[in-house]
Amino acid sequence: MTRLAALSTLLLAATVLPAAAQVSDGKVKIGILNDQSGVYADFGGRWSFEAAKMAVEDFGGKVLDAPIEVVTADHQNKPDVASNIARQWYDTEQVDSIMELTTSSVALAVQGLSKEKKKVTITTGAATVELTGKQCSPYGFHWAYDTHALAVGTGGALVKQGGDTWFFLTADYAFGYSLEEQTSNFVKANGGQVLGSVRHPLSTTDYSSFLLQAQSSGAKVIGMANAGLDTANAVKQAAEFGIVQGGQRLAALLFTLAEVHGLGLEAAQGLSLTEGFYWDRDDESRAFSQKFFDRTQRMPNMIQAGTYSAVTQYLKAIQKAGTDETEAVSKALHEMPVEDVFARGGKVGANGRMIYDMYLMEVKTPAESTKPWDYYKVLATVPGSEAYIDPAKSGCPLVAAQ
Structure with missing residues (x-):
C-alpha cells in the first residue's frame, strides 16, 4: 500500500509539473x-x-x-x-x-x-x-x-514616379556600396539612368564638395546610400545649398522617423524614404x-x-x-x-x-504637418513579395538543401 501511495504521488507530481520546467x-x-x-x-x-x-x-x-x-x-x-x-x-x-x-x-x-x-x-x-x-x-x-527592400521601395518606386535620373552620395564602406549597387539595379530595371556617384568617409562632417558634384550632375534624384548621422548631416547641408528648392529630389535610402525628427521638417521636407512602419497609419x-x-x-x-x-x-x-x-x-x-x-x-x-509590406514615404513640408510627429505622407505601398528576395533565390544554403 505504501509503494502504491508513493507511485501515486510521483504520478501526481508529474501531472502538475509547472510549465517553467520546459x-x-x-x-x-x-x-x-x-x-x-x-x-x-x-x-x-x-x-x-x-x-x-x-x-x-x-x-x-x-x-x-x-x-x-x-x-x-x-x-x-x-x-x-x-x-x-x-x-x-x-x-x-x-x-x-x-x-x-x-x-x-x-x-x-x-x-x-x-x-x-x-x-x-x-x-x-x-x-x-x-x-x-x-x-x-x-x-x-x-x-x-533590408537593403533589397529599401532599393525596391525608394529606387524602383521613385523611378515609376518620374525620378528617372540618379546620382549617388555613398558611404565609403561595404554597406554603402551594397545599397548603391542594389538601388542602381532597380533604377535601371525600371528604365532609369545612373549618372554617377561619389563616396564619402564614414562619419564625415563636411559634405559640401560631394553635394556640389551631385548638384552639378543634373540628376533628378540624389540617392544617399548612407545612414544615421551621415544622412542627417548630408540632408541638412543639402538644404543649405538649396538643392531641393532647385528642383532636385533627395532620396534617403536608409532613414527613419527618428532621424527626420532630429533634423526637423524645415531641413527634411521633400525627402523620399522607405520604412516598414508609420505610427500614424x-x-x-x-x-x-x-x-x-x-x-x-x-x-x-x-x-x-x-x-x-x-x-x-x-x-x-x-x-x-x-x-x-x-x-x-x-x-x-x-x-x-x-x-x-x-x-x-x-x-x-x-x-x-x-x-x-513596405511603404515609400515623402517627408511633409512644415505647412503640411498638422500635429506633432506628423511627418510623412505615403506615396506607395510596396508589397512584401516585391520588397524582399524570393527565399529560393536568396542564396541561402538552407533553402537549397530543402
Missing part, C-alpha cells in the same frame, strides 16, 4: 544588442530596449509560467565587441536570444556565433541581405527591413505608438516597432513550442504568421526573412 534556467532572457552611443544611437538605441521591455510587459511578463528578463548593451558598432558581449551573455549570463543588432558587420558576426551556440537571433537594426543569403542560419531571422498603430511615446517621449520608427514585434513573436513561438529549446522555437517562428501592429499578413521565409 524553460531553461527557469526564465527566458532576451538581449538587445545595438549602438547606444554612436552614429546609430537614435536609429534604434535605448529606444529599442524600451520597445522590448514594452513587449514583455504587454505579454504579461511570463511565458510558460517562467519570468521574462530583458538585458541590453552597447556594441559600439564593433563586431569584436559585439561578439565578446554575445559570448559572455550565452556562456555565463543565460541569455537565450539576441535581437536588434544594428550594423550589418555586427549582425553577421553575432548571427554566426549564435549559429555555433544554437541560439536564436532576430535582427531588426541591420540591413544586409547576407543575413538571409549566403550567411543564413537555421536560428537566424531578419525582421524589419491607422488606429491600432496610433494606440501602440502613443503608449510608446508615453514612456519615451518619442514616436517609434520601424526599428523600434520591429523590435517590439520580434520580441512578441519570439515569446509566442516559445508558447507554441511549449519550450524555449532553440530548435523547437525556430521551427515555430518559421511556421507562425506574423500579425501584429508592426506587420500585417507577415510570413517568415525558409531563409529566415520576415516578408511584409
